[in-house]
């Protein structure tokens with residue numbers, strides 16, 4: 386990166402940690418999920434490009450499968466990425482939260498704002514990334530992109546056997562519920578404190594911050610920021626990419 390195009394520290398540069406060390410068990414057999422192709426390009430590269438598309442993001446730290454850091458470095462070298470962004474690769478851990486922590490450990494001191502973004506959400510639009518950054522820069526300690534739900538949600542008493550009927554115990558008021566996406570954005574010190582003091586039995590970083598008693602705010606998410614989790618999600622992701630190509634006139 387040239388010195389002229391590097392965002393200055395005074396502009397409060399933003400780093401993104403991309404946990405990409407998961408196996409993708411729910412996607413079925415094959416390579417680690419982040420390395421599987423979407424329209425011929427690894428999902429991880431789509432995710433890295435999505436974050437680096439923001440002019441505010443000066444550094445992307447990719448947390449690779451534990452034995453896959455060299456392969457991920459080669460992939461980053463082999464694909465076109467913006468010059469203004471720096472890239473680091475570190476090996477990940479056994480859980481998502483451990484992988485995020487390993488990414489945070491590699492963060493240079495000058496970054497005061499951190500985004501954490503799933504490699505499994507490869508198609509997040511740059512406007513969503515920027516909305517999260519803006520809310521952190523405006524003073525929020527933790528920000529999540531979120532969408533209203535289309536389904537009614539029931540709380541059940543989980544059955545001991547798979548597929549056994551489960552008693553419904555409650556129906557939360559849907560209008561107050563949100564489905565939460567990534568990137569989640571944080572004041573760095575708050576996120577580090579959360580990772581130092583809250584256990585790993587959570588499914589996202591914002592809930593660790595909530596456990597500190599710190600307020601987390603939600604901004605509008607985007608339907609294209611969905612998580613590739615099951616095989617049908619791959620079909621949807623390819624369809625979104627095809628629609629983008631048509632709209633771009635390719």
Ligand SMILES: Nc1ccn([C@@H]2O[C@H](COP(=O)(O)OP(=O)(O)OP(=O)(O)O)[C@@H](O)[C@H]2O)c(=O)n1
Pocket residue numbers: 403404405406407408409410411412418419448477478479480481482484485502503504505506612613614
């Ligand atoms: N040990 C782990 C587990 C998950 N992740 C990352 O966390 C994100 C969200 O996790 P998820 O979608 O659950 O991915 P997997 O753990 O790979 O999926 P599965 O639970 O189906 O195996 C993914 O980008 C995944 O690569 C990670 O970095 N390290």
Ligand SMILES: C[C@](O)(CO)[C@H](O)COP(=O)(O)O
Pocket residue numbers: 481503564565566567588589590612614
């Ligand atoms: C972080 C997350 O994407 C927010 O919705 C989600 O909690 C990750 O869950 P997963 O089971 O690790 O995919």
